[in-house]
Amino acid sequence: MNNDQNKKIVLFIATLGAFVVPFMMSSVNVALPSISKELSMSTVALSWISLSYSLATAIFVFPFGRLADILGRKKLLLWGMIGLSISSALCGLTFNSAMLIIARVLQGISGATVSVTVVSILTSVYPPGERGKVLGLNVAMTYAGLSTGPFLGGLLTEYLGWRSIFIITVVLLIIVVVLLLNLKQEWAEATDESFDYKGAAIYGIALFGIVCGFSLIRSLSGIILMVIGFIALIVFYNFETKVEHPIMDMNLLKENRILTFSSLAALINYSATSALSYLLSLYLQYIKVLDPTQAGLILMAQPVVMALFSPVAGRISDRIEPQKVASIGMAITAAGLAFFIFLSQGTSVIYIVAGLLTLGFGFALFSSPNTNAVMSSVEKRYYGVASGILGAARTVGQTFSLGITSLIMALYMGNESINASNQTAFIGAVKVTFSILTVLCIAGIFASVARGKINRSGQDL
Incomplete structure (x- = not known):
């Protein structure tokens, strides 16, 4: 088999x-x-179906990035795909909310392997001049999944029940597992180094405490969890500066401005946008009284635009400074989020689609150039770590976005399900949440600009 094949x-x-x-x-x-x-x-319990997955992924994505460099990226991806298959089957077989959330945690742990291995494998195989193109295609496939998910998920839910979604997922995962088993090549540039188990545990405690504490901030237990989380974060930083082979090389962040600010921009971007589909799905089905298929068709607008323009943005970032492309994308994303501050019971579907199209275009311009900037800023032996940092920024951002949403929902609606008597409170919560997310995204523009310019060897200019 030749190199191109x-x-x-x-x-x-x-x-x-x-x-x-x-x-x-x-x-x-x-x-x-x-x-x-x-x-x-209830509304709060429902939010944990998404939040539990994101939190588990966020906790494990960083350590797994380091583990991929040591054990091999293909091997870790294979294990993750097998784990995803098993946990997805458990989701489809669940009979109560607790079992579903536990299965979603297992899905999140397995899903973390995908976040850290896919991008680092592509970066290992493709040289800098071709990297933006393939990373853009990879992002496009991510958005293809996001775009077909709402429509097909709506159809499956309406005609076969929500459990069928997880059964279809298992079939797709098995195909990936078979392909991986037949791929002989492996990528591992740090096989002679040890894995920092203590650092991984401290990091997990820190993130769990901060995120869970934030979602429970109204109670004393939430405050205690947040304090524990921040203390663990400080301990993690100090610990990692003294370990011979840390899961996070602090010098890498200190010395690499592009990596630091690109990751911060990704964290802010995902924090500002990830709750969108969750909120709009509830809004369209409870307030606009649409069935799952109709809601799915509307929600497709954003990821379809992402899928179309991400490869273009990736190619542009091979030729034009990624800082410029990504920063413009962040600004357009903020404008798209601002659409939803003004949602009401009478808001037209056309208005909602216009906001989703704007968001999709902005996110496409941001995502693949930002990824290209991160992966081009480090040496080959740090691809797994850089991918892990980027994956952590994405998944932590997703978790915080859902955490913010869960908190606002709890403040406005308590622990009740959405019904006719509290729809006004629900819309109020949605508007406040989008106001916060829009301001957050505007702040992200400055982080994107602050990364500075790069050259093709990944050094600061």
Whole structure:
């Protein structure tokens, strides 16, 4: 097999792997009202179906990035895909809310492997001049999953029930597993180094405490968890500066401005945008009284635009400074979020679609150039770590976005399900949440600009 054929096979596996997880996530968002009805879940409990997955992914994505460099990226991706298959089957077989949330945690742990291996494998195989193109294609497949998820998820939920979403996911995952088993090549540049188990544990405690504490901030237990989380974060920083082979090389962040600010920009961007499909799915089905299929069709608008323009943005970032492209994308994303500050019971579907199209275009311009900047800013031996940092920024951002949403929902609605008597409170919570997310995204523009310019060898200019 020649080098070009090998690169195409790797690209196919990576893009198919990148498709499956977002497909599942976006499908589940559309199915939330049906899940709530069958399992009798409150608004706060319902938010944990998404939050538990994101939190588990966020905790494990960083350590797994380091583990991928040591054990091998293909091997870790294979284990993750097998774990995803098993946990997805458990989701489809669940009979109560607690079991579903536990299965979602297992999905999140397995899904973390996809976040850290797919991008680093592509970066290992493709040289800098071709990297933006393939990363853009990879992002496009991610958004293809996000775009088909709402529609197919709506159809499956309406005609076969929400459990069928997880069954379809298992079938797709098995295909990826078979392909990986037949791929002989491996990528591991740090096989002679040890894994920092203590650092990984401290990091997990810190993130769990901060995120869970934030979602429970109204109670004393929430405040205690946040304090524990921040103390653990300080301990983690000090610990990692003294370990011979840390899961996070602090010098890498200190010395690499592009990596630091690109990751911060990604964190802010995902914090500002990730709750969108969750909120709009509830809004469209409870307030606009649309069925899951109709809601899914509307929600497709954003990821379809992402899928169309991400490869273009990736190619542009091979020729034009990624800082400029990504910063413009962040600004357009903020404008798209601002649309939803003015939602009401009478808001037209056309208005909602216009906001989603704006958001999709902005996110496409931001995502692949930002990823290109991160992966081009480090040496080959740090690809797994850089991918882990970027994956952590994404998943922590997703978790905080859902955490903010859960907090606002709890403040406005308490622990009740959405019904006719509290729809006004629900809309108020949605408007406040989007106001906060818009301001957050505006702040992200400055982080994107602050990264500075890069050259093709990844050094600051």
